[in-house]
């Protein structure tokens with residue numbers, strides 16, 4: 001029997017959130033299995049909020065895409081969005097977000113990531129591994145290091161906010177500044193969490209939101225199972241505070257870039273708890 005996300009208690013028809021996996025990258029099948037396995041072990045009850053974060057949100061797992069072409073990600077996402085349901089996309093490399101976003105209209109994007117992924121063209125061995133799908137040729141213009149740059153060609157940069165970024169080159173920084181992409185660095189978050197919350201609240205007010213979480217946004221001491229463990233990342237507490245500062249309606253969510261470590265599931269527990277946190281926020285809107 002194949003693994004399913006949190007036991008798969010509901011049918012897709014009755015669910016509010018539809019999970020699917022995107023096996024994008026050399027070890028992505030292992031990552032997807034590991035995330036699904038650990039999803040059964042994380043308690044969705046929040047002791048501070050005194051409620052179950054998944055209480056009113058029904059989730060169904062429809063398995064992994066059989067990727068032959070990357071725009072199958074867009075097709076599957078569009079199918080879910082068309083039924084007025086929220087896709088929860090498990091990765092796989094971050095490039096999946098570019099294809100998922102094409103299925104949305106009138107949406108703002110919040111990316112939790114250590115990197116800004118705004119390079120115009122890029123290739124190296126790690127990126128090639130992250131984007132590897134048998135039978136699909138690697139593209140230096142559309143990959144894990146460039147996906148957000150390409151996204152800016154159809155999504156207004158002013159509607160994009162990066163949270164937790166700390167690794168970026170001069171060109172990416174210039175692009176970000178010139179095009180009005182908002183960002184909050186881990187140092188800004190640590191120095192003044194309240195100000196960061198305000199910024200997020202302001203950005204998300206009355207908006208439809210797609211949240212993309214690259215697990216390397218967290219500090220590598222909390223989330224060691226990543227490809228690029230950049231120092232000085234955010235904590236779960238900071239993530240949780242920021243997610244709960246969001247004021248808009250979450251219409252899509254993904255989790256990317258886990259690179260499992262044998263016998264250490266710290267990162268998976270953190271990743272799943274982070275997904276539950278966002279689901280709790282989705283539930284608030286469903287509940288209303």
Ligand SMILES: [Mn+2]
Nearest residue numbers: 114115214216
């Ligand atoms: Mn990253």
